[in-house]
Amino acid sequence: MAVLRFLSGCATALWRENTGSPTSVRRFQRRRLGRLLAHAAAQVPFYRDLYGGRVPSPDEIGSLPAVTKAALMARFDDTIAGGRLKLADVVAFGRDKRVVGQQLHGDVIVSVTSGTTGQVGYFVCDRPSFEELRGTLFARVLKNKLLNPFDVLRFGPWRPYRIGFVTATGGHFVTYNLSLHTPLVARLAYEGRAFSILTPMPQMCRELEAYKPHFVHGYPTFMEALAHEQLQDRLNVTPEVISLGSEPFTATAKQALAAAFPRTLVVESYGTTECVSLASQCRHGKLHINEDVCVLESVDATGKPVPDGTLGVKVLLTNLVNRLQPIIRYELGDQVVIGPPDCACRSPFRTVRVLGRTDDTFFLLGPDGRYHAHTPIPFETLFLDVEGLMQYQLVHEAQNRLRVYFTRDPRADAAALRAKIEAVFRHYLEQNTLTGSVEVAFEAVEEIPRDPNTKKIRQIVSRVPMPTNADELSGPWRIKGLGNG
Numbered sequence: 001m002a003v004l005r006f007l008s009g010c011a012t013a014l015w016r017e018n019t020g021s022p023t024s025v026r027r028f029q030r031r032r033l034g035r036l037l038a039h040a041a042a043q044v045p046f047y048r049d050l051y052g053g054r055v056p057s058p059d060e061i062g063s064l065p066a067v068t069k070a071a072l073m074a075r076f077d078d079t080i081a082g083g084r085l086k087l088a089d090v091v092a093f094g095r096d097k098r099v100v101g102q103q104l105h106g107d108v109i110v111s112v113t114s115g116t117t118g119q120v121g122y123f124v125c126d127r128p129s130f131e132e133l134r135g136t137l138f139a140r141v142l143k144n145k146l147l148n149p150f151d152v153l154r155f156g157p158w159r160p161y162r163i164g165f166v167t168a169t170g171g172h173f174v175t176y177n178l179s180l181h182t183p184l185v186a187r188l189a190y191e192g193r194a195f196s197i198l199t200p201m202p203q204m205c206r207e208l209e210a211y212k213p214h215f216v217h218g219y220p221t222f223m224e225a226l227a228h229e230q231l232q233d234r235l236n237v238t239p240e241v242i243s244l245g246s247e248p249f250t251a252t253a254k255q256a257l258a259a260a261f262p263r264t265l266v267v268e269s270y271g272t273t274e275c276v277s278l279a280s281q282c283r284h285g286k287l288h289i290n291e292d293v294c295v296l297e298s299v300d301a302t303g304k305p306v307p308d309g310t311l312g313v314k315v316l317l318t319n320l321v322n323r324l325q326p327i328i329r330y331e332l333g334d335q336v337v338i339g340p341p342d343c344a345c346r347s348p349f350r351t352v353r354v355l356g357r358t359d360d361t362f363f364l365l366g367p368d369g370r371y372h373a374h375t376p377i378p379f380e381t382l383f384l385d386v387e388g389l390m391q392y393q394l395v396h397e398a399q400n401r402l403r404v405y406f407t408r409d410p411r412a413d414a415a416a417l418r419a420k421i422e423a424v425f426r427h428y429l430e431q432n433t434l435t436g437s438v439e440v441a442f443e444a445v446e447e448i449p450r451d452p453n454t455k456k457i458r459q460i461v462s463r464v465p466m467p468t469n470a471d472e473l474s475g476p477w478r479i480k481g482l483g484n485g
C-alpha cells in the first residue's frame, strides 16, 4: 500500500508538472481544497468549531481564519480526524528514541519540530499521505533524472542510487523520517542513509567518503561547512546533486558550494515538518510551489492574501494531502513573495521567494586558538528533547559567552528543567572540546522578547561579529579568499 502510494505520488507529480497548465493546476488544487475543507468541517472538531459548523467553499480560503502551532497544540486531540489519537500518546511516542523509524499504531508517522517559533510541535500524518508527499518531493527534486530513461537505468538493485541525508538524527524529525521510512520496492533502486550533524567534522568527512553519495541533502549552513572541508582536501566526494532545505541559502554558501562541487547540480527546496515539501527549485533557479499538494498564501497582518509580487507579513500553508491532522491556513514563520509561474522551465507552478529564517552561526574560539563555526541547527536540536521547555533563545553575547533564555511549561519542575538544559549544553561543549573555553549562562524568563524589526522570536542570535582575520578561522568559513581567486 505504502509503496503504491509512493510510486503513484511520484508518477502523478511528474505527469502534472510536465503536462499541466497553470489553469489545470489551479482547477486541480481547488478541487482538492474543496474536499479537504469538507472533510475537516465534518470530521475534525477543531475546524468544525473554527468554521462555525459550516463547510466553507474553496473560493473563500482567503478569508478563513488562520491557525497557529500554539492553537493546534492547545487542542491537539480535536485536530485529529475521527478522534483517532491522543496528545499524550503522540508525545510519549515522539519522545521515545527507541521507536524512531517506527509508526505509531502501525500507520502514523510522528514528526517533532521546534520550527521557527521555539515551541515544540507534534505533527502526525497517516502513512499513505506521507508517501504521497515523499513521492512528490522525490519527483520534483529528481525530475531531470527520472525523465531520462538512460539515467534511470544506470541504477537498480545492482547499483542503488545512494542518498545521504546530512541532518539531525536520533529523533522523530521530518528529514530523518524521510531517510528512514523507505518503502521496500523503492529500496531496490535507491538507498538512503542519515549522517548526524552532531558528528565531529573529521568523522563526518570519513563517513561521507566511504558512502560515496550520488545525492546529498542538508542544511545550507552545514553544507557550506562541508564545502570548505572539500576545498581544503579534508573531504573528497562528488555527488551529482546537492539539495538544500530548512534555512536560507546565503550568497557565501552558494559561492562555497560552487567552488567545492563545480560539477554538482545544487537545488534548494522549501520544506516544513507540516507538509514535507512546499516548493522545489528548477534549473533556472526559481522555487516552484508544489501546488498540487499544498496551498501557500502570502498574507498581510490581518490574514488577507497580498497581491502576487509583493512581500507579505507572513505565509500560510494548507496541506492538501494529510487527512489525519488537517493543516489549513497554518502560519509559518517565514516571509515570502509569491509570483506567477512564468519561467523558462515551463513549469505550471507559481514561484515563491523565501526571506525566512534569520538564525545566526556562532564563531567560537577553540582551545587551538582558532575560531570554529557552529551552525544553528545542531543547537536547535539540543532543545528539542527537553521536557517541560516551552520556548528558548540562545544568544552569543560576547566572544565565547553564551546565554540561554527559556520559558517553562507551568506543569514542569523548574529545577529539573534547568538541570536538563545545563546537561545538554555540557554535553555539546564536551563533544566539541569547548569545555572550559565557552561560558554558558542560563536564565528562566516569563517571555522571550521578539525581534523589534521582524516581530519574530529569533532563536539563535549572535551579537558577536564574524572574525575578520581569515587565518584565525578553522577550515570552514575561510571564505574571504574565495571570490578573489
Ligand SMILES: [Zn+2]
Pocket: 282, 283, 284, 285, 286, 288, 343, 344, 345, 346, 347
Ligand atoms: Zn522554473
